Amino acid sequence: MNKKELRKKYFLYRNSLSKEEVKKKSYEIFFQSKKLSIWDKKYYHIFLPIQKYNEINTFIIINCLIKKKSI
Template sequence: MTKAEARKYYRNLRKQFSREEVNNLSAQIFNQLKQIDFTSAQTFHIFLPIEKNNEINTYPIIDWLFQQHKNVVLPLVVGDDMINCEVKKGFETQLNSLQIPEPIHYKEIDSTEIDVILIPLFVADKKGNRVGYGGGYYDTFLAKCKPESKKIGLTYFKPIDTIEDAYLGDFPLDSCITPEGITSF
């Protein structure tokens, strides 16, 4: 399957989820995530869900990270770049023109300060190659992160055999979390 085929197929599957299914599957993903030992990690990059796209509800994960006294960093697209916005518990957001929630008050930090990156995606393959929206923002961002940062994909769907058009500029995941479990690559 190519990235375009996977993007179309899994976007359509995700569109069919009810709000209740999104919340239930998101809770299962969160429960899987809590099984990972993050004691040595302090700073977490995590996305906010675009509700109209039935993205994974990450707000419970964010609340849990704050309870664990972790630093929470949210992405913000500025022009062709994505910046890292460290937020505090109780942060506020606003929807941009694409209905993407963005933090209002934040401190910008460098990508090299991030220990764990929780990445949105449609699906991954069994080598850790990922299919996202195709804008390239995460590839550009991941190139700036320290090599030892853990790259963890969050998706509703288990990995497929192969993404035929994965290329060298792609940054593969270290692991992928689905409602069914955790796959390490």
């Protein structure tokens, strides 16, 4: 599968999710990311979500970093 096909596949998948499912999956991703050894870094690159495309809510991660005063 090439990049264009993957984008289309996951675009359709995200559009099929309810708002509640997106929220749940966003938190699941956040909790998985907490297991990584990246939380002591000074700089982070995080994509901002486009809500109309049902992208995961990365503001959960951003808020965590703000609370840690990492950004």
